Amino acid sequence: MKLFLVAGEPSGDRLGAALMAGLRTLAPDVTFAGVGGPLMQAEGMDSLFPMEELSVMGIAEVLPKYRHLKRRIRETAQAVIDSGAEALITIDSPDFCLRVARIFKDARPDLRTIHYVAPSVWAWRPGRAAKMAKIIDHVLALLPFEPPYMTAAGMTCDFVGHPVVAEPLATSAERAAFAGEGPLILALPGSRRGEVSRLAPVLGEVLERVRAAHPQARVALPTVRGVADLVADLTADWPIRPQIITDPALKRGAFAAADVALAASGTVSLELAANACPMVIAYRLHPISFWLMRRAALIDTVTLVNLVSETRAVPEFLGPECSADRIAPALLDLLHPGPARQAQLDAMARTMQRLGQGGEPPGLRAARSVLSALMPRPLG
Numbered sequence: 001m002k003l004f005l006v007a008g009e010p011s012g013d014r015l016g017a018a019l020m021a022g023l024r025t026l027a028p029d030v031t032f033a034g035v036g037g038p039l040m041q042a043e044g045m046d047s048l049f050p051m052e053e054l055s056v057m058g059i060a061e062v063l064p065k066y067r068h069l070k071r072r073i074r075e076t077a078q079a080v081i082d083s084g085a086e087a088l089i090t091i092d093s094p095d096f097c098l099r100v101a102r103i104f105k106d107a108r109p110d111l112r113t114i115h116y117v118a119p120s121v122w123a124w125r126p127g128r129a130a131k132m133a134k135i136i137d138h139v140l141a142l143l144p145f146e147p148p149y150m151t152a153a154g155m156t157c158d159f160v161g162h163p164v165v166a167e168p169l170a171t172s173a174e175r176a177a178f179a180g181e182g183p184l185i186l187a188l189p190g191s192r193r194g195e196v197s198r199l200a201p202v203l204g205e206v207l208e209r210v211r212a213a214h215p216q217a218r219v220a221l222p223t224v225r226g227v228a229d230l231v232a233d234l235t236a237d238w239p240i241r242p243q244i245i246t247d248p249a250l251k252r253g254a255f256a257a258a259d260v261a262l263a264a265s266g267t268v269s270l271e272l273a274a275n276a277c278p279m280v281i282a283y284r285l286h287p288i289s290f291w292l293m294r295r296a297a298l299i300d301t302v303t304l305v306n307l308v309s310e311t312r313a314v315p316e317f318l319g320p321e322c323s324a325d326r327i328a329p330a331l332l333d334l335l336h337p338g339p340a341r342q343a344q345l346d347a348m349a350r351t352m353q354r355l356g357q358g359g360e361p362p363g364l365r366a367a368r369s370v371l372s373a374l375m376p377r378p379l380g
Contacts, residue, residue: 005040006080086112164273198284
């Protein structure tokens, strides 16, 4: 069996690597081709081109690279067609992946297309599911409430669990590296240069208020290597100098040891939930982008912990509400035992249970779902 996989972001690379490992466990003769990052390459893929070429987000970033990305879409689709693969598995990054899938499906309608990570049609643009159903046969969903949205549009779909439940937590030694006096605060301004630039000044103002109440407070700032230099520049004048972390072991230790986190919106809320670290979510957008997002939104929260737990325990400050005057009181409240902190701990525990904690690893569940989707379907 040969499968062609396409991932365009580091999060997709992690999903793809776990899926590949699961597939090799269940079908040892499987081989892979496609586009992936270092984790997928470590599982046996020779990437068609560097995955990092696809890791762009936002109109301002995409426009200068539009012609190059269009060429990569055509190249990738032709590579799938020429590969002899029995199926195409696209992983997240819908703007790129679904365009590849459309070309492939037009050329080979007899072969299966599988998309890993259901589009968030429950949050905005519900019509995307019906459009996706024209080119995708089967979907692997990370969240337990997503399959009905996909099946209603005409695709098959399995909830396979979220990878956060299988990621390793800190050892006692990794956690002990952050022992010290004063509360430890995680600052998480995002992993893209634009969001870091917008959010870092606000986080610095929040920390000024935290230091006034807790003079011995410490700050750890896990980040990715691609923005580490920018983070160092933007935090140089913070009132509490952060410890900037790129090492995975130190990151695990910081997440485990932190008393509270101040984080950009995104899947990082699930990493914090896995470590039972209460959080405040903040995100700053261009005013027009925020207005458009609010008009399109079908939900009243962007935080996955709130959505999966069916609570609103995690406070979030978005757009014009993303200010130190609003954020700091919520963060300070979480530094003390009380109703707000306990409500978050309960919501985080419920979230992890619903995402599959304690069950079969999501990569293996995803592999079972893929193999089931590739089984010959009965006639009629």
